[in-house]
Amino acid sequence: MSKKYVDLETLKYILYDIHKLEDLLTRERFQDHDMESLNLFIDSVKEFSDRELYPYFQEMDATPAYHKDGTVIVHEQVYKVMLQSGELGIIAAAFDYEDGGLQIPFSALQAAVYIMDAANNHLPGYPSLTQGAAELITEFGSQVLKDTYVSKMLSGVWGGTMCLTEPQAGSSLSDIVTRATPTANDFYKITGQKIFISGGDNQFSENIIHLVLARIEGAPKGTKGISLFVVPKNRPKEDGSLEYNDVMTVADFQKMGQRGYCTTHLGFGDKDDCRGWLVGEEHKGLAQMFLMMNGARIAVGRGAAAIAMAAYRTSLQYANERPQGRKLSADGKKNPSEKQSLIIEHPDVRRMLLLQKAIVEGSLSLVMLASKYQDIVATATSKEEKEKYHLLLEMIIPIVKTYPSEAGAESVDNGLQVLGGYGFCTDFTLQQYYRDIRISALYEGTTGIQSQDLLGRKVTMHNGKGLELLATEIMQTIMVASKDDELKGYAAILGDKLKLSQKVIGKLMPFAMKGNYERYLSDANLFMEYMSIVVLGWLWLEMAVDAKKEVGNADRKYSETFYESKIHTMKFYFKYEVPKTNSLAESLMSDEVVTIKNDKEYII
Secondary structure, eight states, X not given: OOSOSSOHHHHHXXXXXXXXXXXXXXXXXXXXXXXXXXXXXXXXXXXXXXHHTGGGHHHHHHSOOEEETTEEEOOTHHHHHHHHHHHTTTTTTTSOGGGXXXXXXXXXXXXXXXXXXXXXXXXXXXXXXXXXXXXXXXXXXXXXXXXXXXXXXXXXXXXXXXXXXXXXXXXXXXXXXXXEEEOSSSOEEEEEEEEEEETOOOSSOSEEEEEEEEEXXXXXXXXXXXXXXXEESEEEOTTSOEEEOSEEEEEEOXXXXXXXXXXXXXXXXXXXXXXXXXXXXXXXXXHHHHHTHHHHHHHHHHHHHXXXXXXXXXXXXXXXXXXXXXXXXXXXXXXXXXXXOBGGGSHHHHHHHHHHHHXXXXXXXXXXXXXXXXXXXXXXXXXXXXXXXXXXXXXXXXXXHHHHHHHHHHHHHHHHHHTGGGGGSTTSSHHHHHHHHGGGGTTXXXXXXXXXXXXXXXXXXXXXXXXXXXXXXXXXXXXXXXXXTTTHHHHHHHHHHHHHHHHHHHHHHHHHHTTOHHHHHTTHHHHHHHHHHHHXXXXXXXXXXXXXXXXXXXXXXXXXXXXXXXXXXXHHHHHHTTTHHHHHHHHHTOSOOOSSOOSSOOOO
């Protein structure tokens, strides 16, 4: 198996040159780091991924996790990757020094874990979820909880999960019924079930620390009555030993993809001896959990972008090696005596490869942009800076989660098509990438939920201030591009699409103002697709501006072809993807309403 699963040059170009990682290092939190040390960190993760992740990618799909005797049996690499993620500082990277962390920029960490995702997307979820659970404890937990759990989690010795979903409450978290009963001691008795818990158990982990949403007896109904608890599988005793905490692994869900990344059904308190410790205040659980949700949604987009990258690199390699057919001559015929052409020479194959490249590299830039915004928010030195970048981050988070997931699946689909019949066979990894990426549109809120969040909450927040700030950022790039003869036409096109988005919002907003939210949000998915295309058009134009500046520079960092490929891909995106906004706008502004349920049912 080739180790060309990721384009490291493009990753570093987008992180360092486009999104200016070095600028973050002037901030106090990151002052102990320099570009050399962060580059070394990223390179070490690539070497780690080459050695411990990528070689097991197909094997983990062929031997999926399964439930046996009250636990989940996973591949042995889960054990190695957890411990070595601790040793390499991957889990602890972004934490404060005082919590055992390295205070590495979130952007650099996301770039590193992107490499891991591309190498083997079945493995990074285990340390990443552990990091997320530990983050909740350090952010909201008592000192006792921090001292008890965090160091073991950051070292990879103990795992961690987030437990939201229940059999009767999927996305509707207001319907959670898992119960927390107060006791005379410092803990609550936890009773209930959670499903679809990623990384919920395995035979190697000494302990799994679950962050569980539950309702304290007598709490208000709805989301306002939900609290957050630390519920370990095995509770630590004063002497350092562990005792079973009545957390039962009921089953493992067998899935179409990511088969090596276990997804469990957990039962709490079957023997009335499951103890949970309150994190922060009562009834604040959902707000606490969702404070970390931006990071989780960036992670989903990052994972999808990485899977699409690995699929693109695989299909590109195949296209450069596979001879098939012959190019047409001037008279429109083929000469059978000529040598066969490599399929990368055929225009339709090139179209599919360019679509993959446009989606893959655009998605990566989107993920890095959101990561940069998160770093700026975390280190803001003024109220104005914090508010600006918080609003910008909030605006793009639904897009960051959705575009790489949905367009990434389209990208992998095209990669499979490049391989033709071989793409459908298990001899090649394209079919596995195709199955693995499909979950991304479901993780951490489906596409429908993200779309309603974008149009229903983010567009309207602070009277449209977030949207205004995003439009300003896009216009700055348009203005710079407008000064270049080669790029000014594309800048004008993007400006027109930005104006058209305002017209779409102007058509929809009166429905919201009149309280007709069902009509306002009925085509939210189309609005998500529209805005995603505009934002990706912006990011590609931004890349083209930078590449145009560097392509003629004698001291350029990368080859001339490298920079020219960015400009060429931008042109492809504007020819084939950006025009889709026209039909989306037409549908969004149509007075025809066909999806809202009325008295008569037509879906029969």
